[in-house]
Amino acid sequence: MRNTRFAAIAVAALAIGSATVGFAGSAAAQSRMHRTTIATTPSAGGVVGTTLTDAGTVLGYNPTGKLRFYLFGPGNPTCTFANKGWLFASGLIPLVNGSASVANGYVTTAAGNYEWVANYSGDKQNTEARSECGKEPVTITPLLPTPVVTPECINVAGTVVGAVSETGALDGWSWIIEPGGIDITPISADPEVYSPLDAGPYNYEFRDAAANDITGGTFSILPCQVG
Numbered sequence: 001m002r003n004t005r006f007a008a009i010a011v012a013a014l015a016i017g018s019a020t021v022g023f024a025g026s027a028a029a030q031s032r033m034h035r036t037t038i039a040t041t042p043s044a045g046g047v048v049g050t051t052l053t054d055a056g057t058v059l060g061y062n063p064t065g066k067l068r069f070y071l072f073g074p075g076n077p078t079c080t081f082a083n084k085g086w087l088f089a090s091g092l093i094p095l096v097n098g099s100a101s102v103a104n105g106y107v108t109t110a111a112g113n114y115e116w117v118a119n120y121s122g123d124k125q126n127t128e129a130r131s132e133c134g135k136e137p138v139t140i141t142p143l144l145p146t147p148v149v150t151p152e153c154i155n156v157a158g159t160v161v162g163a164v165s166e167t168g169a170l171d172g173w174s175w176i177i178e179p180g181g182i183d184i185t186p187i188s189a190d191p192e193v194y195s196p197l198d199a200g201p202y203n204y205e206f207r208d209a210a211a212n213d214i215t216g217g218t219f220s221i222l223p224c225q226v227g
Contacts, residue, residue: 033122033124033125033126033127034060034061034125034126034127035060035126035127035129036058036059036060036063036120036122036126036127036128036129037058037059037060037129038056038057038058038059038067038118038120038129038130038131039056039057039059040054040055040056040057040116040118040131040135040136041054041055041056042054042055042116042136042138043105043138044138045114045138045139045140045141046140046141047140047141047142047143047144048108048109048110048111048140048141048142048143049107049108049109049143050107050108050140051105051106051107051108052071052088052105052106052108052114052116052138052140053101053102053103053104053105054069054071054101054102054105054116054118054136055099055100055101055102056069056099056100056101056118056120056131057098057099058095058098058099058120058126058129059098060098060125060126060127060129061125061126062098062125063095063098063120063123063125063126064095064123065094065095065120065121065122065123065126066092066093066094066095066100066120066121067092067093067095067100067118067119067120067121068089068090068091068092068093068118068119068121069088069089069090069093069102069116069117069118069119070086070088070089070090070116070117070118070119071086071087071088071089071105071106071114071115071116072085072086072087072114072115072116072117072133073087073110073112073114074110074111074112074113074114075112076115077113077115078133079115079117079133079134087106087114088105088106090102092121108140110140111140111141111142112139112140113137113138113139113140114137114138114139114140115133115134115136115137115138116131116136116138117130117131117132117133117136118130118131119131144170144208144214145168145169145170146168146215147166147167147168147169147175147206147215148166148167148168149164149165149166149204149217149219150164150165150166150167151163151164151197151219151220151221151222152164152165153221153222153224153225154193154195156195156196160224160225161195161196161197161224162195162196162197162198162199162221162222162224163193163194163195163196163197163221164177164193164194164195164197164202164204164219164221165191165192165193165194166187166191166192166206167190167191167192168190169187169190169192169206170187170208170209171186171187171188172186172187172188172208172209173186173187173206173207173208173209173214174186174187174206174207174211175187175192175194175204175205175206176204176205176206176207177194177197177202177203177204178202178203178204179202179203180197180202182194186209197221198221199220199221199222199223199224200220200221201218201219201220202218202219202220202221203216203217203218204216204217204218204219
């Protein structure tokens with residue numbers, strides 16, 4: 001009778017132990033895993049043609065496993081994964097001391113805001129994790145031309161006068177020439193020519209359609225001579 005009682009107690013203890021330990025993937029096991037987060041550091045933005053990369057560190061309990069990085073373009077500001085909505089996806093990159101980074105990133109081809117999202121695969125002690133969309137914005141700006149300014153003398157209705165021309169400015173930009181308060185807005189031809197100008201030194205400035213200063217410099221008109 002006594003042995004039977006001890007046997008019953010042992011069976012009950014084993015049952016309790018099994019319920020407590022659980023199996024891999026069970027709710028009980030997941031509840032005891034370390035909840036992880038990912039700290040990420042994207043590369044800087046720049047002009048169109050800049051290569052974008054990302055790096056991440058998994059914050060957990062001695063995390064192992066792998067990270068995968070996704071880049072979303074200006075047309076997907078909410079980082080929608082459906083229909084492979086990313087522009088770039090890295091391979092699975094093993095963690096080294098909890099960190100991983102993209103070696104060969106994405107070469108940008110359009111201006112706008114880009115977003116990185118990092119995904120952690122998890123391990124036996126750490127939960128899976130994904131960084132939040134909007135936490136890694138990177139801005140790419142247009143690759144703007146640098147207009148070329150050429151002073152010259154031209155014949156206007158039989159009179160030789162000083163003039164200046166530019167090539168390379170975008171339609172809608174402004175071209176300001178001083179002294180004289182000359183404001184050619186908007187630029188609509190290529191090349192754009194302005195005359196007459198007296199001999200002397202001048203300053204110039206180009207502004208885009210939003211009135212942002214793009215570039216500027218100086219030029220001189222030499223005395224124009226007939227013949």
